Amino acid sequence: MTEPSGHPEDYDHLKDYDHLKDDIEAAERRIAREIDPGARALAIAIFVFALLTTLVLPHTGDARGLDVLVGSDAAHANGIALPSRVFTWLALVFGVGFSIAALLTRRWALAWIALAGSTVASFIGLLAVWSRQTAAAPYPGPGIGLLVAWFSVILLAYHWARVVAARSALQLATEAHRRRLMAERESKSLLETFGDDDAPPTGR
Numbered sequence: 001m002t003e004p005s006g007h008p009e010d011y012d013h014l015k016d017y018d019h020l021k022d023d024i025e026a027a028e029r030r031i032a033r034e035i036d037p038g039a040r041a042l043a044i045a046i047f048v049f050a051l052l053t054t055l056v057l058p059h060t061g062d063a064r065g066l067d068v069l070v071g072s073d074a075a076h077a078n079g080i081a082l083p084s085r086v087f088t089w090l091a092l093v094f095g096v097g098f099s100i101a102a103l104l105t106r107r108w109a110l111a112w113i114a115l116a117g118s119t120v121a122s123f124i125g126l127l128a129v130w131s132r133q134t135a136a137a138p139y140p141g142p143g144i145g146l147l148v149a150w151f152s153v154i155l156l157a158y159h160w161a162r163v164v165a166a167r168s169a170l171q172l173a174t175e176a177h178r179r180r181l182m183a184e185r186e187s188k189s190l191l192e193t194f195g196d197d198d199a200p201p202t203g204r
Helices: 008-033 040-056 065-070 073-077 082-105 108-133 144-198
Strands: 058-060
Touching: 040 065, 040 082, 040 144, 058 065, 058 082, 058 144, 065 073, 065 082, 082 108, 082 144, 108 144
Parallel strands: none
Antiparallel strands: none
């Protein structure tokens, strides 16, 4: 930043510059913390609701999602394996819990956690479906609840990835805009300072 030349106008320019810089930095900090899912918020809410619905749908045989979560007698009778239980818990915690928290608070950190957890749950869900498909007789294969939960988690991970990527692109654009404004302001201040130095003294 250039030193003021002593004129009151120079101090006013510096104050305006500081205020502009503070406003832009505050906007950057706000953008860095928040997300704007836009129309994807509705899609995310639909898939969260679908995940909640799968808790009362059969995951395999007559074992519902709630049975898988708590390890009830129905879950043991149908031979629920560890991948199914891990997937159901991950889908509930990240697909439902963190997704709802991210939608309500619009916090980027929560959206990122929802994305990471849903992505992991997608791979665990694949393992859970595969374990049910290869289950030995007389244990049943994957039920509608498990399949719907798996597809819902995959779509949640996709939409959260798009939301996080859009937020990152917006932050980069904001940072570029800030640098451009700061450079223009510095150039203007330098030109005004040089103009004051080159101006001939006024005679009395």
